[in-house]
Amino acid sequence: MDHALLASDAFSPTGFRVLARRVLGEEANDERKEAHSPSDFDLNPEFLESADGTQSKAPLAEALAAARPAAVLIPVLARPVLTLLLTQRTPHLAAHAGQIAFPGGKTEPYDRDPLATALREAHEEIGLDPSFVEPLGTLDTYLTGTGFRITPVIALVAPGAPLTIDRNEVADTFEVPLPFLMDPANYQRHTRTIGGRERHFFAVPFGDRFIWGATAGILRNMHQRLFAQ
Numbered sequence: 001m002d003h004a005l006l007a008s009d010a011f012s013p014t015g016f017r018v019l020a021r022r023v024l025g026e027e028a029n030d031e032r033k034e035a036h037s038p039s040d041f042d043l044n045p046e047f048l049e050s051a052d053g054t055q056s057k058a059p060l061a062e063a064l065a066a067a068r069p070a071a072v073l074i075p076v077l078a079r080p081v082l083t084l085l086l087t088q089r090t091p092h093l094a095a096h097a098g099q100i101a102f103p104g105g106k107t108e109p110y111d112r113d114p115l116a117t118a119l120r121e122a123h124e125e126i127g128l129d130p131s132f133v134e135p136l137g138t139l140d141t142y143l144t145g146t147g148f149r150i151t152p153v154i155a156l157v158a159p160g161a162p163l164t165i166d167r168n169e170v171a172d173t174f175e176v177p178l179p180f181l182m183d184p185a186n187y188q189r190h191t192r193t194i195g196g197r198e199r200h201f202f203a204v205p206f207g208d209r210f211i212w213g214a215t216a217g218i219l220r221n222m223h224q225r226l227f228a229q
Contacts, residue, residue: 013078024137038221039143043200067149071117072104075157083175090171100211114151127164144214152218182223
């Protein structure tokens with residue numbers, strides 16, 4: 001990581017707020033999200049091949065259009081050195097059991113925008129009251145291999161915000177220092193056989209936690225958008 005960055009206040013609440021609003025508030029941000037949409041297919045482009053076997057932007061655009069909308073909250077706790085709050089899903093869930101994730105879920109018809117979805121899901125999953133949340137902007141839309149297009153909403157969260165975990169969905173919550181997650185040296189490439197096919201993905205080991213898949217992909221995009229300028 002750039003030592004000048006570590007020496008700056010980009011990982012303080014004030015510095016991060018200024019940085020996120022400057023970068024994510026650009027007028028061209030919405031256009032960029034469509035043109036630069038990261039996905040689970042970045043390391044597996046063969047899964048998006050067109051009918052003639054070629055790889056182009058068209059299959060990705062088609063997959064994005066067909067995907068179900070969803071949103072997640074990226075809760076950055078406003079400690080002197082920022083941390084990011086993550087959840088560990090319960091092991092009995094039908095999808096992504098035991099995986100590390102952001103609070104979030106699919107968009108409901110009554111959600112007016114991705115922020116509404118992210119706030120609602122965070123309140124349902126971990127009891128985070130929206131009054132403790134300061135939204136700063138959204139990252140690029142992320143396409144998952146399970147057919148969702150996720151809008152990640154970055155927000156500063158008061159560190160004293162009380163949480164009430166829904167034990168049906170969330171087994172645990174934990175914090176990771178944001179400088180650690182924004183250091184590209186901490187990202188690894190892994191391979192697993194899923195559904196009889198090899199799939200490649202990014203992962204960020206942190207102690208006994210293994211952050212991977214869409215969560216790691218979204219965090220990499222967060223680094224690219226905010227700290228790789």
